[in-house]
Amino acid sequence: MESACFAARAPCGGRGRKTFPRSVTRLNLAAHAAECEENMLNKKSVDDINVKGKRVLVRCDFNVPLQDGQITDDTRLVAALPTIKKLIADGGKVILCSHLGKPKGEPKPELSLAPVAAALEKLLGQPVKFAADATVVGENAKAAVAAMNDGDVVLLENTRYRAEETKNGEAFSKELASICDVFVNDAFGTAHRAHCSNVGVTQYVDTAVVGYLMQKEIDFLGNAVNNPVRPFVAILGGSKVSSKISVISNLLDKVDVLIIGGGMAYTFMKAMGYEVGKSLLEEDYIDYAKEMIEKAKAKGVKLLTPVDTVVAKEFSNDVPFHTVGLGDIAADEEGLDIGEETCKLYADAIKSAKTVVWNGPMGVFEMSNFAKGTIAVAQALAEIDATTIIGGGDSAAAVNQLGFGDKMTHISTGGGASLEFLEGKELPGVVAANDK
Numbered sequence: 001m002e003s004a005c006f007a008a009r010a011p012c013g014g015r016g017r018k019t020f021p022r023s024v025t026r027l028n029l030a031a032h033a034a035e036c037e038e039n040m041l042n043k044k045s046v047d048d049i050n051v052k053g054k055r056v057l058v059r060c061d062f063n064v065p066l067q068d069g070q071i072t073d074d075t076r077l078v079a080a081l082p083t084i085k086k087l088i089a090d091g092g093k094v095i096l097c098s099h100l101g102k103p104k105g106e107p108k109p110e111l112s113l114a115p116v117a118a119a120l121e122k123l124l125g126q127p128v129k130f131a132a133d134a135t136v137v138g139e140n141a142k143a144a145v146a147a148m149n150d151g152d153v154v155l156l157e158n159t160r161y162r163a164e165e166t167k168n169g170e171a172f173s174k175e176l177a178s179i180c181d182v183f184v185n186d187a188f189g190t191a192h193r194a195h196c197s198n199v200g201v202t203q204y205v206d207t208a209v210v211g212y213l214m215q216k217e218i219d220f221l222g223n224a225v226n227n228p229v230r231p232f233v234a235i236l237g238g239s240k241v242s243s244k245i246s247v248i249s250n251l252l253d254k255v256d257v258l259i260i261g262g263g264m265a266y267t268f269m270k271a272m273g274y275e276v277g278k279s280l281l282e283e284d285y286i287d288y289a290k291e292m293i294e295k296a297k298a299k300g301v302k303l304l305t306p307v308d309t310v311v312a313k314e315f316s317n318d319v320p321f322h323t324v325g326l327g328d329i330a331a332d333e334e335g336l337d338i339g340e341e342t343c344k345l346y347a348d349a350i351k352s353a354k355t356v357v358w359n360g361p362m363g364v365f366e367m368s369n370f371a372k373g374t375i376a377v378a379q380a381l382a383e384i385d386a387t388t389i390i391g392g393g394d395s396a397a398a399v400n401q402l403g404f405g406d407k408m409t410h411i412s413t414g415g416g417a418s419l420e421f422l423e424g425k426e427l428p429g430v431v432a433a434n435d436k
Contacts, residue, residue: 005268015072017021041222043433044209046083046184053091053150056108058211059429060200060343061187061413062098062116069110071119078412081123083151083186083211088124093148095180097136097197105163107134108297117155129154137163137175145179157198166195172198180378186211189414191429194367198429210433213299213413216378218430219355220410221421223402228355230256234422235346235377237262238394241285242256245357246423252295257302257349261338261362268293268305274327280333282390304349308339310363310370317367337363338373347380357393366399382407392419 007225021312060080088096094403117130129152131141136157142153159165164172173196178182183205185198191214194200202208210218217366224232235257236244239320241264251258260268263280271289296303311333323339326328338346350356356383362373381388382404390396390408393415399405412418417427 027184029145038093041218041226042307042436043215043218043430044223044436046086046209046211046216047435049182049207049209051090051182053086053121054092055095055145055179055180056087056092056184057095057097057176057201057205058184059187059190060084060085060096060098060215061189062096062113063100063118063189064424066110066115068099069115071296074119074123076413077119079117079213079239080186080211083184083213084120084124084413086212087150087184088153091150092182093145094152094153095112095145095148095156097159097176099156099160099165099190099195099197100158103158103160103161105160105165107157107161109161111158113155113158120153120155124153126151126153131156134156134161136172137179142179143216143298145325159195162196164196165384166193168194168196168200170200172294172373174204176201177204181207183208184211185433186213187410188214188217188417188427190417191217191427192417192420192425194428197244199432200257202432208433210430214430216410217418217421219413220387220389221391221412221418224355224387225251225254225323225422225424228254229387230355232355233257233259233357234236235259235350235355235358236360237264237358237362237374239263239280241267241289244360244419245285245288246425247292247419248292248429249295250424251357251422252292252299254300257353258296259304259346259349260343261306261346261377262360264360265306265338266335269326272305275329275331277329277331279309279311279329280334282391302349304345306335306338306342307345309335309339309420310337310372311335315364316370321369336367337370338376340372343376348378350377350380353386355387355389356384356390357389357420357422358395359393361394361398363396375402378402378404391415391422393419 055084117128120128129144133140133145164173221316228408234251266276266279267282268289271286307326310323312319363370365371365374378399390411396411
C-alpha cells in the first residue's frame with residue numbers, strides 16, 4: 001500500500017513495477033499510450049455471447065481477507081455476482097477460478113478457496129461445488145465439470161497453487177482451457193499481470209470476453225482518461241515520483257489540472273528550489289520533476305503543489321507537529337501531510353471539476369494527526385456534481401474508511417491495474433479478450 005510504503009521509505013505502486021531513469025522523459029510516450037488505451041476500449045463482454053449449454057471459465061478476483069478461516073470482507077465476492085448470475089441465467093455451466101494470497105506454487109490449506117465456495121453458496125442461493133484439487137485442474141476438477149448441468153457452479157482451487165500460474169506457463173494454460181468452451185475475465189485487479197488464468201488460457205479458447213466488473217473498469221477509466229467531461233482534474237499522491245513517472249507524463253497530455261500531494265510532493269518542492277528538511281526526497285528525480293513542471297506550463301495545465309505542510313521531527317503520530325509555509329521546513333523536520341491552506345487550494349480546484357481521477361493519499365493517512373489532507377480531498381470529492389473515480393489501492397481504502405465510498409462514482413477494484421491504465425499501458429488481461 002502506498003502510504004505504508006511512504007512510512008517504510010520503499011518504492012510503491014505494486015511489486016515488479018518498473019521504474020525509469022530520467023532519460024525516459026525524452027521519449028515520446030504520448031503516441032504509444034494512446035495506442036495502448038485504444039486497444040483496451042472495445043472488447044466483447046458477456047452480453048455479446050451465447051453460453052447456453054457451454055462450459056464457461058470465469059476468472060474472478062476472490063483474493064479476500066481471511067482470519068481463522070473466515071472471510072472478513074466479502075466485497076470482492078459481491079462485486080463478482082452480476083457476471084456470475086448473468087451466466088447462470090443464460091444457461092452456462094459456470095466454472096469459477098481465482099488466486100488467493102501467495103502460496104508460491106504450493107498447496108497451502110490456509111490459502112484454500114474452500115471458504116469462498118461456502119460464502120458464494122449463501123450469496124447466490126444455490127450450491128457451489130468446490131473442486132478440491134492441489135493441481136487445480138486435477139481429477140476432482142475434471143469430474144466436477146463433467147457432472148455439471150446448465151446453470152451449475154463449480155469453484156476451482158487457488159490458481160497460485162501451481163507455480164506456472166504467475167509465469168504464464170503453457171501447460172497450465174492448456175489445462176485450464178481444456179475444461180471450458182468460453183473464457184470470461186472479470187478480475188481487473190490482476191489485469192496488469194500476464195498469468196495463465198487471465199492471459200495464457202485465452203490462447204487456447206476461441207471465445208474470450210470480459211465480465212461486467214471488468215467492463216465497468218474499462219468504461220470508467222477509459223472514458224475518464226480519453227473522453228472526459230471537462231474540466232478534468234487528476235490528483236496524485238502516495239510516496240514516490242519514481243512509481244508514477246508515466247502516470248504524470250500521460251496525464252499532463254490530458255488533464256486541465258494536476259494536483260500533487262503525498263511524499264512525492266517534496267521532490268517537486270525541491271525542484272522548485274524550496275528546502276524540504278528530512279522529508280521524503282528522490283534526488284535522482286528532481287530533474288524529472290523540473291521537466292514535468294515545464295511540460296505543464298507548455299500544455300497549459302495548472303499544476304498544483306502544496307503551499308504549506310504539516311511537519312514533525314519524527315515519523316510518529318505521538319510527537320508534536322505544526323504547520324509551516326512553503327520553503328520553511330526545518331532541517332530536522334519532515335513533512336507528513338498537506339497543510340490547511342493547501343487543503344483549501346485543492347478543494348477549490350476540485351469544486352470546478354466535472355471529471356476527477358484520484359490515486360494516492362495526501363499524507364500518512366493511517367496516522368490520525370496526518371490524515372486531514374486526505375480527508376479534505378475526499379470531502380471535496382463527495383460534495384461535487386462530477387464523475388469521481390478512485391484509482392484503487394490506498395485511495396480506495398481511504399475513502400471507504402472515511403465513509404465517503406458511496407459518494408464516489410466509481411472505486412476501482414485494482415490498484416496496480418488502475419495505475420497502469422492511467423499510465424497508458426496495455427493491460428495484458430484486457431488486451432487478451434476478443435475485440436468487438
